[in-house]
Amino acid sequence: MAEQAIEVTNLTFEYPDTEEPVLKDISFSIDYGEILGIIGPTGAGKSTLAMCVNGLVPQVINGEMEGDIKVKGMNVHESNVAAMSEHVGFVFQEPENQLSQMTIEEEIAFGMGNLGVPREEMLGRIKDALSQVSLEGFEERSPLALSGGQQQRLAIAAVLAMRPTIMIMDEPTSMLDPKGKNEVYDVLKNLKAYGMTGIIIDHEVERIAAYCDKVLVLDGGEVQMFGTTEEVFTKIDRLHELTLHAPQVTEFLSQYNQQFDGKLDLATTVKKAVEVYESANK
Amino acid sequence: MNSLYMPKDSLIHSLDPRTKMIFVAFVVASSFIMNDPALQLLLLVALFPLVVIAKLVKPYLISIQFLLLFAVLIMTVHGIYNPIGVTPVFEIFGGLTFKYESMVYASVMSFRILVIGTGAVLFVMTTHPSDMASALVKWKVPHSFAFILLSTFQIIPIIAREAKIVMEAQQARCLDVKGNIIQRVKNLVPMFAPLFIITFMKVHQLSYVLECRAFSRKGNKTSLRETNIGSLDYSFLLGMLAVLVFEIYLKLFMMGSLQLTTDALLTYSLIGTWVVCGFMLIKFLFKRVQGKVGGVN
Amino acid sequence: MKAQTNNGEGAETMQPYMSVKNVSHVYPNGVTAVKDIDLDIYEGEVVAILGSNGSGKTTLVKHFNGLLTPTKGEITVGGLNTKKEKISKLSSLVGYVFQNPNHQTFLPSVRKELEYGCTNLKMSESEMEERVNKAIELFELEDKLEDNPFDLNSSQRKEVAMASIMAVSPKVIVLDEPTTGQDHKGCKRVLDLVRMFKEHGHIVVLITHDMHLIGELNCRTIVMNQSRKIADDQADIVFSHKGIMKEAGLQPPQITSFANDLSNLDSSKTYLTVDSILSWIKENKEKKEEAVQIGSGS
Numbered sequence: 061m062a063e064q065a066i067e068v069t070n071l072t073f074e075y076p077d078t079e080e081p082v083l084k085d086i087s088f089s090i091d092y093g094e095i096l097g098i099i100g101p102t103g104a105g106k107s108t109l110a111m112c113v114n115g116l117v118p119q120v121i122n123g124e125m126e127g128d129i130k131v132k133g134m135n136v137h138e139s140n141v142a143a144m145s146e147h148v149g150f151v152f153q154e155p156e157n158q159l160s161q162m163t164i165e166e167e168i169a170f171g172m173g174n175l176g177v178p179r180e181e182m183l184g185r186i187k188d189a190l191s192q193v194s195l196e197g198f199e200e201r202s203p204l205a206l207s208g209g210q211q212q213r214l215a216i217a218a219v220l221a222m223r224p225t226i227m228i229m230d231e232p233t234s235m236l237d238p239k240g241k242n243e244v245y246d247v248l249k250n251l252k253a254y255g256m257t258g259i260i261i262d263h264e265v266e267r268i269a270a271y272c273d274k275v276l277v278l279d280g281g282e283v284q285m286f287g288t289t290e291e292v293f294t295k296i297d298r299l300h301e302l303t304l305h306a307p308q309v310t311e312f313l314s315q316y317n318q319q320f321d322g323k324l325d326l327a328t329t330v331k332k333a334v335e336v337y338e339s340a341n342k
Numbered sequence: 343m344n345s346l347y348m349p350k351d352s353l354i355h356s357l358d359p360r361t362k363m364i365f366v367a368f369v370v371a372s373s374f375i376m377n378d379p380a381l382q383l384l385l386l387v388a389l390f391p392l393v394v395i396a397k398l399v400k401p402y403l404i405s406i407q408f409l410l411l412f413a414v415l416i417m418t419v420h421g422i423y424n425p426i427g428v429t430p431v432f433e434i435f436g437g438l439t440f441k442y443e444s445m446v447y448a449s450v451m452s453f454r455i456l457v458i459g460t461g462a463v464l465f466v467m468t469t470h471p472s473d474m475a476s477a478l479v480k481w482k483v484p485h486s487f488a489f490i491l492l493s494t495f496q497i498i499p500i501i502a503r504e505a506k507i508v509m510e511a512q513q514a515r516c517l518d519v520k521g522n523i524i525q526r527v528k529n530l531v532p533m534f535a536p537l538f539i540i541t542f543m544k545v546h547q548l549s550y551v552l553e554c555r556a557f558s559r560k561g562n563k564t565s566l567r568e569t570n571i572g573s574l575d576y577s578f579l580l581g582m583l584a585v586l587v588f589e590i591y592l593k594l595f596m597m598g599s600l601q602l603t604t605d606a607l608l609t610y611s612l613i614g615t616w617v618v619c620g621f622m623l624i625k626f627l628f629k630r631v632q633g634k635v636g637g638v639n
Numbered sequence: 640m641k642a643q644t645n646n647g648e649g650a651e652t653m654q655p656y657m658s659v660k661n662v663s664h665v666y667p668n669g670v671t672a673v674k675d676i677d678l679d680i681y682e683g684e685v686v687a688i689l690g691s692n693g694s695g696k697t698t699l700v701k702h703f704n705g706l707l708t709p710t711k712g713e714i715t716v717g718g719l720n721t722k723k724e725k726i727s728k729l730s731s732l733v734g735y736v737f738q739n740p741n742h743q744t745f746l747p748s749v750r751k752e753l754e755y756g757c758t759n760l761k762m763s764e765s766e767m768e769e770r771v772n773k774a775i776e777l778f779e780l781e782d783k784l785e786d787n788p789f790d791l792n793s794s795q796r797k798e799v800a801m802a803s804i805m806a807v808s809p810k811v812i813v814l815d816e817p818t819t820g821q822d823h824k825g826c827k828r829v830l831d832l833v834r835m836f837k838e839h840g841h842i843v844v845l846i847t848h849d850m851h852l853i854g855e856l857n858c859r860t861i862v863m864n865q866s867r868k869i870a871d872d873q874a875d876i877v878f879s880h881k882g883i884m885k886e887a888g889l890q891p892p893q894i895t896s897f898a899n900d901l902s903n904l905d906s907s908k909t910y911l912t913v914d915s916i917l918s919w920i921k922e923n924k925e926k927k928e929e930a931v932q933i934g935s936g937s
């Protein structure tokens with residue numbers, strides 16, 4: 061197999077104060093230009109897994125780890141988080157804990173400054189990043205005087221400005237309005253066009269189904285399902301067993317089949333679902 | 343209040359942080375060289391125009407109030423009780439005598455607090471924290487040390503905000519934060535217990551975030567804010583040097599012939615600080631009463 | 640449909656429980672976060688507030704228990720003017736649930752957490768017991784009462800925080816983005832709780848970006864945009880209004896877009912849930928069959 065963007069093999073991880081591993085024997089890989097969606101119930105270990113990929117776990121957040129993680133062919137153990145951050149951007153779950161600077165433009169400049177981006181280039185990148193998350197005109201504002209959703213947008217912009225080639229986002233849209241959620245996924249999709257790779261954790265499966273190439277379902281620290289978006293979301297019964305859900309249109313088609321003895325194929329996006337339903341009900 | 347830094351457009355603000363750091367060192371040095379109450383008073387008066395130039399008169403006066411409280415305490419207690427005093431100057435409430443030597447000692451000490459305080463306030467209020475950090479880095483101070491200093495300043499507004507949220511959250515549970523003094527003491531637990539935990543968690547989280555923003559990466563770093571030493575800085579530095587030379591000259595050759603510290607000066611400065619403190623107290627009480635009256639209507 | 644209220648029958652004669660009159664709020668840094676809002680909320684209502692990030696939703700609801708006071712206009716809650724009352728007093732009428740339970744949890748047991756609000760109100764022992772027991776029952780906390788809240792997991796702690804607000808039995812309950820970061824089960828739980836609060840006679844004010852939740856509730860929905868109220872109507876009516884949806888950056892639930900794209904559904908109706916489409920199809924099929932039977936019978 062050719063070199064993959066991210067390769068995780070037999071990863072097991074345990075926090076110092078837990079009795080059981082929070083990640084158990086996890087293996088998966090994603091290729092350059094792919095977007096992976098990770099879903100799973102609360103406490104499944106999604107965030108922990110994401111932090112393993114950039115080395116934050118176990119280098120900064122301690123614990124016992126076994127297995128191998130390779131990012132762009134580099135062994136994550138042999139590098140350190142700060143060095144990895146040139147390649148891997150990481151957006152954390154809670155927006156308000158990610159902001160430390162006095163103004164919004166400095167917040168975005170902080171990461172770039174650590175990477176040694178020249179000042180002239182910074183100004184351009186700040187502008188770009190702010191427009192990507194629709195926060196133009198807020199440059200001088202204090203990050204503490206923003207609404208929750210605006211803070212989340214800023215946290216994303218601060219990572220985008222570092223121009224990573226691999227983007228990991230942990231529930232980056234939890235506080236965004238619907239338009240903002242779409243914008244974030246669009247940003248991922250645009251990056252993909254440049255051959256960049258993304259991992260996104262989210263509880264809303266509709267957008268995962270529409271934007272991601274692959275989906276990994278995590279529960280109890282184990283990989284329950286891993287495959288293309290279609291493969292995963294059409295196994296509705298298995299998802300329900302895990303207290304998860306498929307996109308609404310898929311749920312609809314499945315229930316339609318059940319109630320009216322239909323034989324419709326399960327589609328996962330609005331467009332395909334309409335086609336499927338219309339062709340059966342002419 | 344968002345931070346200690348007060349963004350204003352002034353000559354002092356536009357000085358390079360390094361110049362201002364040297365300035366703080368200069369103020370500290372001067373306050374030790376001129377260990378005579380009269381000269382220190384002079385120094386304090388001489389610093390005030392800088393506060394005016396920095397357009398910080400009001401915030402300066404507010405923050406210096408607290409130091410003044412110290413000064414009053416030191417001057418009064420030491421003036422009466424410090425055993426080095428022998429020569430009585432004046433007496434209050436029968437029996438309590440202020441002695442010359444102890445008053446000199448106390449004035450030097452409390453004026454020094456005020457002088458250094460003024461220098462520090464000038465520096466902190468006119469210098470952007472990240473400028474300070476990048477200036478230190480230019481001086482080859484280790485980046486992580488500069489950062490610790492920087493985050494100490496940045497964490498203040500963050501904690502202040504968290505404290506506000508905790509207070510609001512407890513008020514939403516029907517806690518009356520404006521009760522009497524006993525009530526307020528009781529409220530310390532519901533306020534500080536969550537604040538402590540939250541701050542602890544936040545600082546932890548923030549350190550992970552910084553790591554992911556390449557903070558401890560080796561190699562060249564850049565900053566959005568530019569700091570450059572210009573002609574203004576050089577003239578300021580020259581000015582300081584001149585004053586310093588003059589101070590040393592004064593100290594070495596003039597001390598004997600110059601006798602500025604008189605009983606009257608000491609007495610007036612003591613009474614002066616009392617009066618100012620009295621004003622503060624009255625203002626405080628007045629506000630409280632006004633608050634009470636306003637609350638009833 | 641702008642600024643029209645949908646108060647149900649008899650609303651003209653009924654007094655609103657909460658009334659927002661021409662309220663604006665300007666933050667100390669000069670940002671106008673809420674502008675000229677008029678809003679009446681009545682007994683028994685569930686009111687959702689939608690709108691884009693930074694449109695002023697949180698700022699508006701923080702006025703309801705006095706955490707913020709209007710810089711213009713006034714708000715009355717249960718007959719009290721919020722400018723003149725203490726927050727602690729208003730909080731016994733309006734429960735405001737903060738997002739992060741860690742901002743408020745500090746007592747060593749769940750029971751003490753629940754009792755805390757009532758002790759602050761200096762309630763009699765018997766009254767406190769009655770109210771706290773009601774909250775315990777509502778949140779099914781019977782077997783966790785002696786646990787330390789910090790030993791619970793994050794979603795349980797969130798629920799204890801909510802229960803501790805409900806334990807003083809406020810008339811109104813304000814939830815600011817209660818489903819943020821929750822998994823499917825958690826979102827379902829929030830939906831059930833909102834319905835339960837309504838059944839128990841509480842008014843629920845709900846801010847959310849979760850369109851599925853609104854779809855399920857199909858409640859009165861207020862849309863904010865750039866500090867102003869731009870719509871106030873039943874959710875299905877708001878969702879069918881393309882102009883308002885676009886202006887406020889909203890998007891109906893996926894199933895609604897799906898239904899809109901289907902050609903053979905009743906296009907005068909807006910479908911907000913999977914079940915509503917299924918039951919329409921069912922009805923339609925039955926009607927057709929009836930028609931066929933009648934046709935073949937004659």
Ligand SMILES: Nc1ncnc2c1ncn2[C@@H]1O[C@H](COP(=O)(O)OP(=O)(O)OP(=O)(O)O)[C@@H](O)[C@H]1O
Nearest residue numbers: 075077078082100101102103104105106107108109
């Ligand atoms: N620093 C830590 N120390 C000890 N245990 C932890 C730590 N962080 C997380 N855990 C535990 O590990 C498990 C997995 O946590 P994780 O945050 O990865 O879950 P998650 O899938 O991201 O959940 P959510 O959807 O709520 O974000 C949980 O049971 C959690 O309590």
Ligand SMILES: Nc1ncnc2c1ncn2[C@@H]1O[C@H](COP(=O)(O)OP(=O)(O)OP(=O)(O)O)[C@@H](O)[C@H]1O
Nearest residue numbers: 205206207208209666672692693694695696697698
């Ligand atoms: N503490 C504050 N100081 C100054 N301005 C603020 C403060 N909090 C919020 N704002 C500003 O006020 C406006 C409204 O903020 P608010 O928090 O009410 O928005 P919101 O509708 O709740 O948004 P979200 O969906 O992101 O939570 C925004 O433009 C925001 O930047």
Ligand SMILES: [Mg+2]
Nearest residue numbers: 106107153230
């Ligand atoms: Mg997580």
Ligand SMILES: [Mg+2]
Nearest residue numbers: 207208696697
């Ligand atoms: Mg909000």
